[in-house]
Amino acid sequence: MMDEPTPKELFLKSTERCLANEAFIPxxxxxxxxxxDEIRRKFRFTDFEKQNKMLRRSLELCAGATTGEADSLAEMNMRAKTHDRDHLNIAPRLYDLWFESIITTASEFDDQWDDKIEAAWRRxxxxxxxxxxxxY
Ligand code: HEM
Known part of the structure; x- marks a missing residue:
């Protein structure tokens, strides 16, 4: 019998399908x-070409951090610092918007999207x- 894919595997495969389409991150x-408006203001000086590359890496980082990979955890702590109140000052409520925006977008781009995949992204x-x- 084949083993069920783990949430990390489901998430990474789904991310790959999304990222294969160049329109996903934009x-x-x-x-x-x-x-x-608050989010728009935060990104008013942002170079989106750079930001697009960084999101791709961030998604891979998220998967690694969840399973406790040392490099991913270290980088996540760095991200937490650049986003904290003393730096980019990303208020906690903005993460909900980030979370819902990325999941909705993924559901539109992943042609194999289903409840299990959505649960993996959420987790x-x-x-x-x-x-x-x-x-923060
Ligand atoms: C888990 C969620 C998030 C991850 C993994 C993430 C990751 C990153 C990374 C890797 C960078 C570039 C390097 C750095 O400055 O640290 C960055 C920059 C940034 N992030 Fe996030 N981010 C997240 C959520 C958010 C949210 C919710 C906001 C809200 C507005 C936000 C706003 C920004 C801004 C304004 C920048 C700087 C962009 C620039 O260079 O102009 N991020 N983020």
Missing amino acids: AFYDRFINTS ILGHVVQHMIRK
């Missing part, structure tokens, strides 16, 4: 930026978001 930022990104919020 579609996410479009949605995210338009959820509030993995939920952990990361909780971590970022705790360190």
Whole structure:
């Protein structure tokens, strides 16, 4: 019998399918930026070409951090610091918007999207978001 894929595997495969479409990340930022003026202001000086590459890496990082990979955890702590109240000052409530924007966008781009895949995204990104919020 084949083993059931783990949430990490489901998440990574789904991310790969999403990222295979170049429109995925721009579609996410479009949605995210338009959820509030506050978010739009935060990104007013942002070079989206760079930001797009960074989101791809961040998603892989999220999967690694969830299963306790040392490099991923270390980098997540760095991200938590750049986003905390003394730096980018990303208030905890903004993470909810980030979370819902990325999951909605993924559901539109992953042609194999189902409840299990959605649960995997929620679980993995939920952990990361909780971590970022705790360190705010
Ligand atoms: C778990 C969620 C998130 C991850 C993994 C993440 C990751 C990153 C990374 C890797 C960078 C670039 C390096 C750095 O400055 O640290 C960055 C920059 C940034 N992030 Fe996030 N981020 C997250 C959530 C958010 C949220 C909710 C906001 C809300 C507005 C946000 C706003 C920004 C801004 C404004 C920058 C700087 C962009 C610039 O260079 O102009 N991030 N993020």
